[in-house]
Amino acid sequence: MAQSSRSPMTETLHRADGPYLDVRDLTFAYAGGPPVLRGLSVGVGRGRFVALLGPNGSGKTTLLRIVLRLLAPSAGEVRLAGVPLQRYPAGALARRLAYVPQGTTSVLAFTVLETVLMGRSPHTGALGFESAADWHAAREALRLTDTERFAERNLEDLSGGERQRVLIARALAQEPELVLLDEPTSFLDIKHQHAIHRLLRRLVGERGLTVLCVSHDLNLAGAYADDVVLISEGRVAAAGSPVQVLSADRLEAVYETPVRVRLDEATGRPYVLPMPEE
């Protein structure tokens, strides 16, 4: 497993050029509901693998939807590469930022290649004509995710793990700088969970990609992320290296469940064990 320097988030935040994705004091409430985000601030450094953790309803998905501009915050600001999010034209934003959903939801039977070529959409013209460059980008994305041999198959005929790799390939074909993932491995078995995370780890290392991955799995986050952001009730409860953030006291407070945290001897990374109540 690739190991990278684990500088705390706070260092990233105070770097002169600022974090690549800079979320400042976000506040948001759904119409008629209580606030979901209450002054949330997160910084994601360029070329980092950041895991976003938190209990159900803590505001993870809402934050993701604000960064995707599907929701508008009632207060606060999001900056990407130093520029406020709302200043980006839709196409320009899509060339910097890609999104990988939890699973596929297409009602139409697109093939794997067609799906990955959709990632070229922000790069093609208004009528969507594809060039050799688009084909090369798609092929490179297929190669990186090891999905070339499925290219002509229907996306819906693949297994869950294969499909998730294709969705990552679509995001890579977009040639973004930042990839947002919404619980990309929650429906996968342990083999595919780790395969996807190793792939992300490798893309961060080799391609300089920045990854923000929303997750429910404390151990996957602890094992693969450079930085972990733990949010609770719409605020950041802790941010920093996995060892700093994933402490038993803090997790027990946020998840209201007794846990034990150990360090893996080989990697020095933390893992979390829930404790059955006596």
Place this chain on the structure above:
Amino acid sequence: MIPRLFTARRYVLSILAWVGVWVGVATVSVVVGGKLWTWDSPAQLRNVLALRLEWVATAGVVGAALALAGLAFQALLRNPLADPYVLGVSGGAGLGFILASLFLSSLLAPAFGFLGALVTVGLVYAIAQRRGRLEPYTLLLTGVVANVFYGAAIMLVTALARPAERGDIALWMMGNIGAFGPQWVLIGVMAALVAAVGVLYAFLAKGFNLVAAGEETAGSLGVRVGRLRMTTFVSASLLTGAAVALAGPIGFVGLIVPHGLRIVLGPDHRRLVPASVFLGATFLVLADLAACLWEGASDRSLPVGVLTAMCGGPFFVYLLRTRWRRAAEVQ
């Protein structure tokens, strides 16, 4: 691996091929349907030719409009069974059209047809969506209810109408081409509308593909989903309203044509949009020709809407068994 990329060259070639197909089919339809080899006098030939040309032109623009509207509704509502007729949009247009032509003026009738279509799309969408997500079952059931309601309302209007008007309304409600006298102006307006919306959809086709893959995904790939939805609903309602004004509510063209094409071309809307325009036009010209030949053989007129519905019913069942499960599972 050799990819089948979507290139400008292939696009232009396919459109040229489609134009050729349509012109060929239209010519055959004019000649065969008009029995132009049996004319007695040049004057008779001119009359028959003029009439056949008008019917073929009507069938062409109406077929193209309904196929485009069906394709657009299926993409934006993320439902393979969406079609102007099934959703009750044609019924809404029909009610608006009939009310306006009975109580206002026949000049205003097409505008009210459009209004009826637009109101129905808005209602069906508002009822079937919950927290921004469309429920496929509710969507279709809403369409069923809308159809029942509009059917009853039109029957009420028919019952209250003068006896002379009743026959006309009944004939029109079956979906009929060429039953209502010369209307080259309407045909011209409609042809311009079909061309404009066809070009518009060619530019929106990328977005149709992405919306079918999910709204979050579409948004993250640069599609403005809200704007796309609004533009599409309004333009598809315009198409439906105009088609109904010209030929009555002809059903199932919007299902048969796009799905027939998907079987051959795959699900990519960039290919489906131009193909739907031309296959829609070709399909209804052929249906009109069949109706015309039937009339020649039996001396009874056969409304073309009856023919399309006879094909559409079984096709709907086929779609229900093959394409529906995916849509119902996804949402």
